Structure formats: structure tokens, C-alpha cells
Amino acid sequence: MNNNLSNKVAYITGGSKGIGFGIAKILLENGMRVAITSRNLEAARQASELLSSDESKVLALQSDVSSLASEQKAVEAAIAHFGQLDVLVANAGVGHFAPIQDLSEADWKSTIETNLTGVFNSVKSSIGALKQSKGYIITIASLAGTNFFENGAAYNASKFGLVGFSQAIMLDLRKYGIKVSTIMPGSVATEFNDHKPSEADAWKIQPEDIGQLVADLLQMNPRTLPSKIEVRPSVTGKG
DSSP states (O other), rough: OOOOTTTTTEEEEETTSSHHHHHHHHHHTTOOEEEEEESSSSHHHHHHHHHOOOOTTTTEOOEEEEOHHHHHHHHHHHHHHHSSOOOEEEOOOOOOOOOOTTTOHHHHHHHHHHHHHHHHHHHHHHHHHHHHHHOEEEEEEOGGTTTTOOOOOOHHHHHHHHHHHHHHHHHGGGTTTTTEEEEEEBBBBBBGGOOOGGGGGSSSSSSEEEEHHHHHTTTTTTTOOOOEEEEESSSOOOO
């Protein structure tokens, strides 16, 4: 356990599974307290029980990041429960993949409103508390934020936008003592896009690996700010 992180509070969107759950797990192991959100409250509650039975350490919340009002309510609940907010991990995301001629308006809007507008909503809801704590914002983007691919119009647009948004607010907020980093993973073994992780995914980055990267960022010397981090599987030719 690292004493530098002990009792600090992280608010993690999309924390009921995948990368968000892996981040929550590692931060708890480092002595932090975490609030995890999901659009499905029962999913958040089940995940929180897996993480810890101690409600003083884990809080399950329902929130739809595409709604500013929903995010504001959830962030306020986290602060009311823990008394502070030190870290925002904007992780919630969706993926819809199709060639542009087949991409529906609904899927386009869902991708942009969750992956990009959703992060805006999470940040806007958290800024006041993070100014007080001189906290940290970590956005979970993707290598798809710099590498375009076929059938990726909506997803690429959302992640390219998220990388730009994250770098811009890093410049806006560092004058207030708030750090901002964006993590851009390659292939991660998660349930994303209805994928079912299996032994065949052992070569991929694991969610806990991203969690460890988050913990490492939080423990860096305050004078140092890694603002954009690309991370790939170490297996050659994959991810």
C-alpha cells in the first residue's frame, strides 16, 4: 500500500466492468476509496461487492455520462459520501463500428455523446471539487485517437476528439493545480463491444495493467505531468 494515495477518493465512470473495474481494484489496493458508476445501478452494486464489502471504501452509483444532470447528481453523491474528491477517471465508453454508408444516426450520436460529450459532462461536474483538492483528471482514450481504421468513423471521431479535449483542458486546468492525463490503450482484454474475454486474450493488456498505470501517474512527483500515454501489448505484431 502506498501512503501517498491512502484515503484519497476517485470517481470512476464505467467502473462496473472492464478497464474501469480494473482501475478501481488497483486503486483500492493502494489504499484509495472509490466511487464507481454504471448506467445500470445493479451492475454497479454487484461490482462494488466484488471489490469490497466495506461501504466506507466503495460506493456504487447510477449515472448516464451523456447527461450532465445525471453526472452532476452522481458526483455530488460521491462527495457527500466520502467528503472529498481527488481523482476523476473518465472511462465510460461505447463502440459502434460500420462503414459510413451503413452507420446510423443513432449509433453516431450514442458514440459521440458517450465517449466525448460524456467526458465533458464528467469534467464539468468535478472541476469545483478538484480545484479544492488540486486533484487529477485521467481520461481513457484509445490508440484509435491517433490511428484511424476502416469502419471506425464514429469511434475514431470520438477518440480523436477526446485526445484533443484532454490536451486542451490540461492547459486550462494546470494553473489551478489540477493535472490532466489521457491514457491511450491498444488491445485490452475486456467485454468491450460484446467481446467475451478468454484464455486466447492472455497476450492483451489486462484491465489491472491500466489500473497500475493510473496508480503510477497519481504517485509521480507533482512537478511532472505525463499528459498523453500510449500503451500497447508487448507481443510483437498485435494490438
